[in-house]
Amino acid sequence: MKIGIDAKWLFSKHISGRLFIQNVLPELIGVEPGIEWHIFLSDKDKDKQVDFPAGNVTIHYAWGGFNMLSNLFVIPRYAKRLGLDAVFFQTFSPKRKSFKSVVFIHDVLHAPYPEYFTWKERLYFKPEKWTLPSADRIVTTTNYVRIELRRLGYAKDQQPVDLAPSGVTQLFRPRSQHREEDLQQVKQKYDLPGSYLLFVGRINERKNIGNLIEALRFVNDKTISLVIAGEKDWKVPQLQHLMADETLRSRILFTGPVTDEELSAIYVMATVFCFPSFAEGMGLPPLEAMASGIPVVVSNTTSIPEVCGPAALYANPADAKEIGDRINELLSDRSLYETKASEGLEWSKKFTWKKTAEGIMKSILAAVDPAKKINPSQEQVL
Numbered sequence: 051m052k053i054g055i056d057a058k059w060l061f062s063k064h065i066s067g068r069l070f071i072q073n074v075l076p077e078l079i080g081v082e083p084g085i086e087w088h089i090f091l092s093d094k095d096k097d098k099q100v101d102f103p104a105g106n107v108t109i110h111y112a113w114g115g116f117n118m119l120s121n122l123f124v125i126p127r128y129a130k131r132l133g134l135d136a137v138f139f140q141t142f143s144p145k146r147k148s149f150k151s152v153v154f155i156h157d158v159l160h161a162p163y164p165e166y167f168t169w170k171e172r173l174y175f176k177p178e179k180w181t182l183p184s185a186d187r188i189v190t191t192t193n194y195v196r197i198e199l200r201r202l203g204y205a206k207d208q209q210p211v212d213l214a215p216s217g218v219t220q221l222f223r224p225r226s227q228h229r230e231e232d233l234q235q236v237k238q239k240y241d242l243p244g245s246y247l248l249f250v251g252r253i254n255e256r257k258n259i260g261n262l263i264e265a266l267r268f269v270n271d272k273t274i275s276l277v278i279a280g281e282k283d284w285k286v287p288q289l290q291h292l293m294a295d296e297t298l299r300s301r302i303l304f305t306g307p308v309t310d311e312e313l314s315a316i317y318v319m320a321t322v323f324c325f326p327s328f329a330e331g332m333g334l335p336p337l338e339a340m341a342s343g344i345p346v347v348v349s350n351t352t353s354i355p356e357v358c359g360p361a362a363l364y365a366n367p368a369d370a371k372e373i374g375d376r377i378n379e380l381l382s383d384r385s386l387y388e389t390k391a392s393e394g395l396e397w398s399k400k401f402t403w404k405k406t407a408e409g410i411m412k413s414i415l416a417a418v419d420p421a422k423k424i425n426p427s428q429e430q431v432l
Contacts, residue, residue, distance in 0.1 A: 053414060054088040054129050054137035054149075056121065058114040061095045065252070066156050067140055069334075073219060077407035078138075079107060082415075088132055090125055118142045118177050135418050136186075138410065141178060143185035150417040153185040154214075154410070157195050157331020159256075159352075161202050166256035166329065179204050186417040189410055191215050191332040194353035210416070214409030215357070216332055217402040221310055224343035224395065225318040236315040240305050243275040247377065248320035248344070250313065250335040251327070253304075254283035258326045258349070261370045263292045265326070266301060268374025271381055276324075279305045279316055317342035322380050326367040330354055336362060337401050340394030345387055347376040361390065361397035 057075055059067035079087055079102060087107045091100070092114035100109060110128055114120045121142040129137050129149050136150040143153045160167045160175045167175075182188060182204050188211045190196055196213065199205040225233070236242070247269075251257050259278065266276055293299050308316065317323070323339035323346040336346045336358050348354050350364040358364075363379060365372040380387045 051084070051136075051418065052086045052088065052132065052134045054090060054125065054132070054134045056125060056137065056139045057089050058092045058112070058117065058120065059140065060091060060100075061098050062092075070154070070156070070216060071140070073217060073403040074406050074410065076102075077403045078410060081404070081407045081411050088128075088134060090128065118174075118181070122181065136414050138414060139185075141175075142181045145181060145184045147184075150186040150414075151184065152187045152189060152410070152414050152417050153182060155182070155188055155190045155195065155199065155204075157191070157353075158198050158202060158204055159329050159331055161204075162198065163256065163329050166254065183209065185209070187212060187413045189214050189413045192353040192356050194356055195331050210413075212409060212413040212416075214406045214413070215401055216334055217404070217406045218334065218337045218341045218398050219310075219403070221314050222317060222338040222341040222398075223314070224341075228315065228318055233315050233319060236312050237319060239312070240277075240308075240316070241303070242277060242316070242319060243303070245271075245273065245321050246275040246277045246303070246319075248277050248279065248316065248323050248339070249325065250279045250317070250323070250338070251325070252283040253278065253280050256328050258328050258367050260289060260292060261367060261373060262324055262326050263289065263298060263302060264370035265324075265373035265377065266298055268371045268378070269381070270378050274321065274381070275301045275303060277303045277305060277316065277320070279308055279313060281307050313338075314342070317344060320344050322347060322377055324373070324377065325349065325354070326365065326373050327351075327354070328367050330357075332357055337398045340398040343391050343395055345380050345390035345394060347373065347380070359397055361393040363390065 057071050060071050062068045089109050090112050091109060093111040096111050112124050112128060121139050122144045126144045126147050134149045139151060139153045143151045160172055164172055183206050188205055196211045199211055205211050249262055253259055317339055323344045325336045325348045327349050329352045332353055336348050339346050340361060346362045347365060348358050348362045349367040351367060363376040365376045
């Protein structure tokens, strides 16, 4: 069997797409023996180092200047010439094709929550609704997104939508598995406080940084700080009025971009992880914090309760006081703190990139051979 993988985002600035393909691609190649893999990379990345197993993997450099056009016209021409049985895409499916197409959708938040996206982002995703019905199968991360795909008309009623939740890398691990000297180096580099709440993610309106900062007013421990690790996004929240308050400003640290290794250290030195996002298709940071042994306070909206299960404490993201109250519960009750840290460690083990790859592979095989139906009980991975 010959299968193609759209991996144009392997070296991209597109954070979600890059993270996904970097982690799932090695697992996908190894999950099913006997497959002849054809990996499509952007022609801009010919100078990049790539390491894949010799023998059953062939790399092709295709034009990827605009992802949708590449998926609709460029890769299908390669696939037809190569005689591929199926191609795994991200975001857009070709309309006319000589092979089976399986498309991975991270989320469709731009449709129900347009206020959190720039006009360029909304324009980019607009053709998704036109191209997705042509996919033989769709794969997504959560049941929440699967329901939204059908509710919003992105997926046809009888079109298969399979689940393959994203995984947590082994880089994120408890403090006992870190060298203390490495942790101290990161602490000194970023001047991290001794005790801090932590947020990790892109800094934009959807992530609700404003209400998290406001929640600091309601946290009883006035010595604890808030560390915000991440890059500013296109829709940056207006925080000037909050940062003008010296009592808050003195307790807040923006690290800016950090490496994955540094992020791993920043997680394990945190006291509580906070993720009050208004909307997520999945949201990996809470799981990364859990895998690091840190209890989490998260939003009670969209996919987040499905992803975090019983291991998290939940708050209304629009209510800063409620966010603060949940933080206080963890800080004031050592038994609850340790219980949630332990539950989080166990819960996060459910999410591995190998399981993600296995779910995708099942979907690809079912697309090529419809007789290989996916058992509905196996679809609900979470």
